Amino acid sequence: MIPLKTLIVIDKTADASIFLQVAEQLRRLINEGLLPAGQKLPGTRQLAELLQLHRKTVIAAYDELLAEGWLETRAGSGTYVATHLPLVRPQFIGKEVDSESVSEQPGFTFTPKLHLIRPLLLMADGLRLDDGFPDIRLAPMDELARAYRSYFRWGNPQQHFGYGDPKGNRLLREELSVFLNETRALRTTADNILISRGSMMGIYLTSSTILKPGDVAVVGETNWSGANMNFQQAGAELLTIPVDQHGIDVEALAVICERRPVRLVYVTPHHHYPTTVTLPPDRRLRLLQLSRQHGFVILEDDYDYEFHYLRRPILPLASADPHRMVIYIGSLSKSVAPAFRIGYVVAPETVIDEMARLRRIMDRQGDSMLEFAVGQLFRNGDMRRHLKKAHQTYAARCAHFCSLVTNELSDGVQFSQPEGGLAVWATFAPEINLVELAQKAKTAGLMLSDGVAHNPPGKWLNSTRLGFASSTESELEQSVAILRKLTRG
Amino acid sequence: MIPLKTLIVIDKTADASIFLQVAEQLRRLINEGLLPAGQKLPGTRQLAELLQLHRKTVIAAYDELLAEGWLETRAGSGTYVATHLPLVRPQFIGKEVDSESVSEQPGFTFTPKLHLIRPLLLMADGLRLDDGFPDIRLAPMDELARAYRSYFRWGNPQQHFGYGDPKGNRLLREELSVFLNETRALRTTADNILISRGSMMGIYLTSSTILKPGDVAVVGETNWSGANMNFQQAGAELLTIPVDQHGIDVEALAVICERRPVRLVYVTPHHHYPTTVTLPPDRRLRLLQLSRQHGFVILEDDYDYEFHYLRRPILPLASADPHRMVIYIGSLSKSVAPAFRIGYVVAPETVIDEMARLRRIMDRQGDSMLEFAVGQLFRNGDMRRHLKKAHQTYAARCAHFCSLVTNELSDGVQFSQPEGGLAVWATFAPEINLVELAQKAKTAGLMLSDGVAHNPPGKWLNSTRLGFASSTESELEQSVAILRKLTRG
Known part of the structure; x- marks a missing residue:
């Protein structure tokens, strides 16, 4: 038999009735397996002495647990932990466990895979030169x-x-x-x-x-x-x-x-x-x-x-x-x-x-x-019909964007006009740091990829994809104007 | 130089013009890499002799391939396979490759995983005692x-x-x-x-x-x-x-x-x-x-x-x-x-x-x-609201189905009424073979799982799940009537 005297701790200053505290702690011991199914419990007089409580308090606690099905009595033999326990009740009704810590870390060992860790680029509202996404407005x-x-x-x-x-x-x-x-x-x-x-x-x-x-x-x-x-x-x-x-x-x-x-x-x-x-x-x-x-x-x-x-x-x-x-x-x-x-x-x-x-x-x-x-x-x-329309639209946007970059950004950006696709591959001049530029652009209301995802291990390409397809020609003009301003410092 | 005389075969009885046949076969040789980019071709007179054709036919073939960009001439030097080849054309315009064989087997080695091979149970129209699927009509x-x-x-x-x-x-x-x-x-x-x-x-x-x-x-x-x-x-x-x-x-x-x-x-x-x-x-x-x-x-x-x-x-x-x-x-x-x-x-x-x-x-x-x-x-x-309605409906169907099986099938089927879920686990008497029964049931218009998916390796349980949730009470009655008829043989 486990040392109930040590394991059941009663707080006489707490709001909860003492018999409910006894019942709650017995329930916890059963839940944790310390009092296994079928285990005989001490008599009420004996437990009252152990815990220095009035016997009526222990009787009330046992009655509560008998009613809930956690305990059972056997005629002429005493009180036992029920052979088949009732509904498992959540253990966290009190304040025992910090809710935030529960939600973060598992109890089992677990190693995340390094190769899966990559930044996630979501689509943004407002101006963008993205990875080469379609214009959803055309869908x-x-x-x-x-x-x-x-x-x-x-x-x-x-x-x-x-x-x-x-x-x-x-x-x-x-x-x-x-x-x-x-x-x-x-x-x-x-x-x-x-x-x-x-x-x-x-x-x-x-x-x-x-x-x-x-x-x-x-x-x-x-x-x-x-x-x-x-x-x-x-x-x-x-x-x-x-x-x-x-x-x-x-x-x-x-x-x-x-x-x-x-x-x-x-x-x-x-x-x-x-x-x-x-x-x-x-x-x-x-x-x-x-x-x-x-x-x-x-x-x-x-x-x-x-x-x-x-x-x-x-x-x-x-x-x-x-x-x-x-x-x-x-x-x-x-x-x-x-x-x-x-x-x-x-x-x-x-x-x-x-x-x-x-x-x-x-x-x-x-x-x-x-x-x-x-x-x-x-x-x-x-x-x-949709594909044909999108093709025409993107072809025009591609040509327009390439001439904008040539005319407005030729000091800072090198690129070749692509034969197709939804983005231009642009290499920025060494004095323009793409990570900084992407941050400044964000502040100025333009979403721009910093290109880091394209760098091979240990290499810094200072290049990124400038997706033109998801922007209208007027939006492309505004985006290039922002880049022009930022790259001329 | 590869033996063009052997590799180019002309069918003079074919519908296609001979110069087109020559062009087509040269294209194939280029496509297959037998005539690599930059390779010098024989002169038209020489090739005409090799193939025993009129020189004008070979000139027409060369002209066709020059126009398509497969060949190029270098001033004073002759005709070459183009350094950068034009669009790859599909090779199968003729009847060379049997379409069906292409679609079945890959050219690379490839081993299917044995543990993934399992029969696929699809949902059926009509009467069914399925694996425990919901009634989509309630959704x-x-x-x-x-x-x-x-x-x-x-x-x-x-x-x-x-x-x-x-x-x-x-x-x-x-x-x-x-x-x-x-x-x-x-x-x-x-x-x-x-x-x-x-x-x-x-x-x-x-x-x-x-x-x-x-x-x-x-x-x-x-x-x-x-x-x-x-x-x-x-x-x-x-x-x-x-x-x-x-x-x-x-x-x-x-x-x-x-x-x-x-x-x-x-x-x-x-x-x-x-x-x-x-x-x-x-x-x-x-x-x-x-x-x-x-x-x-x-x-x-x-x-x-x-x-x-x-x-x-x-x-x-x-x-x-x-x-x-x-x-x-x-x-x-x-x-x-x-x-x-x-x-x-x-x-x-x-x-x-x-x-x-x-x-x-x-x-x-x-x-x-x-x-x-x-x-x-x-x-x-x-x-x-949906879950509540579904719960009530399935509870009634469960009770109805269990009493039907008890009353109508007790000779052949053992089961315990489940406390919940969408199916009953039923073990059939040894003289009823579930695989045969499922086949007969199918013929009689009732979809029934043969339970084979539930057998552990080397064991024959003769048991299956009888899903009651997706059938109305009247449909359940019809299904049980079919089973009763089939199991009393």
């Missing part, structure tokens, strides 16, 4: 709202709001297949497509399905940190190859392939992230050839294929891949709005099936309503 | 549709359709915090909550954040296969403890803890999945005590807390956890509709922050519209 909101309404009103709720296919809505997969085959010369069917929640999930599924710890993944330097984090999360070793004015240096990859087995190469050939340059056809062919020769997977992230202004867009690697070495991912988040988390993975069916099995234990399935709504917009032509 | 669709409409019409699109917090909509997190504190005696703030896409994602995030390969995870035998798959995916070793009429055998866990370091214990204490039994308070306290003593994480999956009929629900383990050993997850998918993928994880803030960082590279964020809509329904009371 086909009325059309989407209409499609949502029709889904809510539609026939069979079991079909529409029940469990669905982890690969995504069939209508959307069929429509996307037609769209990708027509516009990007892929040769896919609905069975080669998994609808993901943005291109991020496509990269996550690919990493988890293809990479195992210790595998080598090759990326350009510099590359999108979101992709790098995914490969590291899967346990891969990241090797880098240089990025020049034509994109990744494929010959440097060839050198690595001679020395190490490479499992995956990540590319954004249409507009390299973050530097926006387009990988020319000869490098593409060499990359495909190396892939076939060395057996590595090409993960082609075609995140903003829609938006190419200066020339005809170059078809994806995946369109010239009879040997099926390419996993192709794309996104509508950049074409419509980030909150519409619709992306897709295109791959051979066995790979798609495996991704669907993994996805099933991640979030079971995508968003049925959104997938249906976007499928409708493809079917009735609204999506193509 | 507050009009209220949700109204909340969606208001979101589409609402003010600032950057805020509403841009990038948001990976932890989820603030309104919903605040409302959920109040709801959980009131109804389940948790003591949480919005900062302790991450909105996941169903409880599945809560388990995935916990597994990926807490488990590393080789860690021991303990589950009941039998347990939900979706949870088991998640722990295996994270590389954990699964150890099992028996499940009896009171739930998991906590003393068997104590024995394991003496022998092996245990990292995580998964429990569904409110209604054990699949057997529906409720873990009594004494076992809960012992589990918490073991957790504190041995330092393991308790993952408490409270997937259908709302629905408890026979007694007052027992508060979650997480409500009696001052030492913060519990990660608590719940879901609205079972309370509203599976397609509304809203779940939540409640944990100390540092753990929630880590999960948010991981979630950010998985799908970036949840569904902004749905999270907002559900937050609104909590705020204006619609959600509580």
Whole structure:
């Protein structure tokens, strides 16, 4: 028997009745397991002596706990802790535990992963030169709202709001297949497509399905940190190859392939992230050839294929891949709005099936309503009309922004006009510190990325992406005027 | 120089002009890298001789490729493959590659994970005794549709359709915090909550954040296969403890803890999945005590807390956890509709922050519209009204179904009336083979799970879950009548 005399402490100056204090502390001892189920308790006379209380007080405490089901009496034998305890009551009714400390740290050991720690860039109101986000004001909101309404009103709720296919809505997969085959010369069917929640999930599924710890993944330097984090999360070793004015240096990859087995190469050939340059056809062919020769997977992230202004867009690697070495991912988040988390993975069916099995234990399935709504917009032509309108608008904004930067900021900023995409890659003069500039810009009402996320380990590029697509031409003029003022000091 | 005479094959009977055939095949050789960029080509006279064609035909082919940018001439030197190739054209315009074979198998090596392969149970039209799904006909669709409409019409699109917090909509997190504190005696703030896409994602995030390969995870035998798959995916070793009429055998866990370091214990204490039994308070306290003593994480999956009929629900383990050993997850998918993928994880803030960082590279964020809509329904009371209505309906269906099974199926089916939840755990007599029965039932228009997913490795339980919640009382009568007919054979 535990030393009840020591463990039950009565505060005779407290507001609470003494019998309630005794009951509360016995409850706590039971809760903590110090008085286990079935344990016989001392008689009321004995406990009263131990605690130096009146016997009636102890009887009242026992009666309270008997009524609540914490104790039970056995005829002729005495009082016991109940074999099956009643409802567990929260222990924190008093002031014992500091509420704030409870909420912060766990009781178990736990190590955060360093590679996941990165600043989070949210979208801002007001003026912005962002990472290359779309202008949400152009999104086909009325059309989407209409499609949502029709889904809510539609026939069979079991079909529409029940469990669905982890690969995504069939209508959307069929429509996307037609769209990708027509516009990007892929040769896919609905069975080669998994609808993901943005291109991020496509990269996550690919990493988890293809990479195992210790595998080598090759990326350009510099590359999108979101992709790098995914490969590291899967346990891969990241090797880098240089990025020049034509994109990744494929010959440097060839050198690595001679020395190490490479499992995956990540590319954004249409507009390299973050530097926006387009990988020319000869490098593409060499990359495909190396892939076939060395057996590595090409993960082609075609995140903003829609938006190419200066020339005809170059078809994806995946369109010239009879040997099926390419996993192709794309996104509508950049074409419509980030909150519409619709992306897709295109791959051979066995790979798609495996991704669907993994996805099933991640979030079971995508968003049925959104997938249906976007499928409708493809079917009735609204999506193509939207993309055409957005293309024209962004092309004009790109040209306008580039001439503004040339005319107003040429002292402080170096850049090449991108062939497409939603941002300009700008390198600032050494005397302009981008971190300071971003802070000053924020004070002046302009959101600007400080570019730190683009720096490779140990290198300071003093470069950032200036997203022009989400601002009107007049907003771009105001933003450039602020930058001009701040960079001329 | 490669042997062009062998590699270029002309079909003089084909529809396509011969000069186009020559051009097409040269393009293919360039695409395949056999004619590399910068390679000098034979003169037109020489190639015409090689291929036994008229020289004008070869000139026309060269002209075509020069116009397309595949070839270039250098003054006084001849014709070369262009240094920078033009747009890559899809290679499959002809009939070279069989489209079906392309779509099935990748060119790279690839091994599917065995632990992910499980049959997928979809929701059916018509009569069903499912796994324990909610009745979608009861869901507050009009209220949700109204909340969606208001979101589409609402003010600032950057805020509403841009990038948001990976932890989820603030309104919903605040409302959920109040709801959980009131109804389940948790003591949480919005900062302790991450909105996941169903409880599945809560388990995935916990597994990926807490488990590393080789860690021991303990589950009941039998347990939900979706949870088991998640722990295996994270590389954990699964150890099992028996499940009896009171739930998991906590003393068997104590024995394991003496022998092996245990990292995580998964429990569904409110209604054990699949057997529906409720873990009594004494076992809960012992589990918490073991957790504190041995330092393991308790993952408490409270997937259908709302629905408890026979007694007052027992508060979650997480409500009696001052030492913060519990990660608590719940879901609205079972309370509203599976397609509304809203779940939540409640944990100390540092753990929630880590999960948010991981979630950010998985799908970036949840569904902004749905999270907002559900937050609104909590705020204006619609959600509580819905839950109350659903509770009453399911309690009546549970009682009705249990008396139907007792009266009509007592020869063939053993079960105990569950205290709550959306399904009955039924064990069929040995002479009734559940797999055959499920097939016959399907033919007779009744969807019934064959229970195979619940069998531990090497064991045949001949048991399944009979979900009563998604059927009206009249539908339940029809379903039981079909079973009665089939089991009396």
